[in-house]
Amino acid sequence: MEAQTQNKVKVFSEWYNELVIKADLAENSAVRGCMVIKPYGYAIWEKMQAILDKMFKDTGHVNAYFPLFIPKSFLSKEADHVEGFAKECAVVTHYRLKASPDGKGVVVDETAKLEEELIVRPTSETIIWSTYKNWIQSYRDLPLLINQWANVVRWEMRTRLFLRTTEFLWQEGHTAHATAEEAVEETMKMLDVYSEFAEKYMAIPVIKGIKTANERFAGALETYCIEALMQDGKALQAGTSHFLGQNFAKAFDVKFAGKDGKLDYVWATSWGVSTRLMGALVMTHCDDKGLIIPPRLAPHQVVIVPIYKGDEEFKKISAKATDIKKALEDKGIRVKFDNRDTHKPGWKFAEYELRGVPLRIAIGPRDVDNGTVEMARRDTFEKKTFQQENIAEVISNLLEEIQQSLYNKALKNREANTIEVNSYEEFKKLLDDKGGFLLAHWDGTPETEEKIKEETKATIRCIPLNNKPEEGKCIYSGKPSNQRVIFARAY
């Protein structure tokens, strides 16, 4: 798909919803704003989890689990934090139901009211830092490098599958350090982990940057992020890493004794990615036929479809397919042999295109005779006939090629839609015409940022970390500016 006009944006948006459902990734549930992640979608998420989990452990982190509920009073302890989350909280007020007086169903038992309401965690800084208080006494207890895989709830008014749901799955890292420098270093290290994950595994190019004050996490001193550009010209924040300073340590009175015996508040970071990444994956790589899953995340990297008439042909082809499957699995390739007789090959072709399986192998009677297979790439639809010899080697290389090619295509799309803009008129026109990452001068004030957002729905996605200084004038206020920032409409 090409970058979009406003009409195309609408079409893309509808296509997205339809695709997520049709390709069996997820669907809306009976509970407003909550999704069901279906087995195929969940299998991709599991792949992401496994890779990220290993990257976290390789960088010295361990997993733990903290309560789902947060006492209401905890939220208020950090002023910005409560301001940011209070308006979208699921609140538990009672702990029992009883039979309804009319005998139909159950009602809340008013005698079972909680003394203090509990909030279903929207994020866990408060409950975790209230715990860290007991875990940290001295510099010897630091750094504390902990991650949690969990579900969180934010009561969103407008929800979309994966992109914005009331409940979502994520991981949240929460680390504690003796110095500001160490905490900043950790913040950047995890930003790098996220960026490497997005680019190497999801095949999504991202820009590493820093958020403006307006877009900062509620309670952070600085929020770093990775930003990706979707095919419709809209941006998507794919992960954030926060330097929290001593805010939460102060809120929960977490001090440590340094080597010199002096007490100081602990320095903190937090960082997270969520099932939102599934949305990014779909919107970066899909086409009119459906999903395209990068090989490194594909639950099935290869599907084998037999093409036959009658039992005898099926038997011959099946034996061949089973051999090939075995050869591929021995090389660690994830492969499915779809031998169902309830569906025709054409139906299967369409189905696996929809689901984005990177490579399809078709085997017909002639292939058995010739010792060949027909291979079709999902990303380019290119078909080629290969000898069955060394097929595992060939496929292994092809999968790597597809992985790289998907990344290159997404990068090309982003580059083509990253545009330097020098006037507000041009800015507005581009946003409406095709979106993209618009590089523009900004006077550095929250007021200007806010006005541009009100007037155009575009926000500052980030100030890129590798930004070059450049003198210029703010496209809105005309005031001086010394660098361009990235504006975009965003998911």
Next chain:
Amino acid sequence: MEAQTQNKVKVFSEWYNELVIKADLAENSAVRGCMVIKPYGYAIWEKMQAILDKMFKDTGHVNAYFPLFIPKSFLSKEADHVEGFAKECAVVTHYRLKASPDGKGVVVDETAKLEEELIVRPTSETIIWSTYKNWIQSYRDLPLLINQWANVVRWEMRTRLFLRTTEFLWQEGHTAHATAEEAVEETMKMLDVYSEFAEKYMAIPVIKGIKTANERFAGALETYCIEALMQDGKALQAGTSHFLGQNFAKAFDVKFAGKDGKLDYVWATSWGVSTRLMGALVMTHCDDKGLIIPPRLAPHQVVIVPIYKGDEEFKKISAKATDIKKALEDKGIRVKFDNRDTHKPGWKFAEYELRGVPLRIAIGPRDVDNGTVEMARRDTFEKKTFQQENIAEVISNLLEEIQQSLYNKALKNREANTIEVNSYEEFKKLLDDKGGFLLAHWDGTPETEEKIKEETKATIRCIPLNNKPEEGKCIYSGKPSNQRVIFARAY
């Protein structure tokens, strides 16, 4: 530890709490009844998860994720189910907080009241079967074999770390089938998976059995279970597998068209194990010094402790330890080299005994000279000196031996405390003296079962699947009985 008198039971119970906290497995949180699973405890849980997840997948199941919240009305749709869970539900009634009028903190925003309250899932049958209604139309959609890893909440009044907590982690399988036979087969298959997991990985011998009506899952036609005996003579239900019949299909109107085109309700199972297993692990294998983690679940199977004076010795020993670590890791053994200079060897020895690391290697200067290491088994405290040659092979075998030996010891304990009882007097005396699995005749009525429970706190743990028919008289009512059942006081 030996089987316990009542006083010992109390001591054991206190020791359990203390041990879970001291060994860094878990602790109580600021939220009543909810625990924090600490990194060491979570690392063991992750091992359990990985093994179980593979076993589920190997038996044809896939993972998915369903909402945390259940509309209140859903719970009422299955009469027994709501009866079983209504009294312990966390109820979400509001979705927003606002600044408190007095300016201090936040209060519930009464204008943001939900039209229908949401229940934090205590188990997911209802939300899942409301979803399955859309997924199942024909026999071609069956069987549906889905598992979910999730957190659940049951508002328990008396909680204990791992054994009974308001929030806990678990997996819940929910399958749908075309026939009763198939569903029963699935129920039994998963019971076997649980039993294999408990015995082969956790080194806990279990009895497979069927629950009496009183002890059945709320909404099931039959509940199967695995029951284990702890060191204090109390029983622990370690996993359950339910044959749900067509109860939930009827409650949510889930029908399928058979091959003959006729509509029928779908047959269901559900099955689960939880972080409760962590409690079983501790109470089966701990001793006065702390935990003993079976090698297959141990985050660290081996710890290497250097014993040295001065830098030069340390360097030599360190080089040797690093070699050994590498050799062990190459063989897939999980090993930690504790080279901290902040703690003495004696402290480390005690620490790893407390944490239950199966094997400890100590290396001193003489070991370097002699090419030896000293190895100590956690389970028997046996110490032996080994040559460094083939050390990986030796350790690999030793770990297997420890795994088997832990199982044998637990089995011996269970056998010594599984006792045929023929009178109610003897029954009560044994319960008070040392507990255990008491095999007794029962007249088969819920009334008798209830009375025995009231008078002795013992429940029927299960009717063993491999039970031999035997004529006898109910120990309570004297009425005829044709088999013994297992009574015990239980966690």
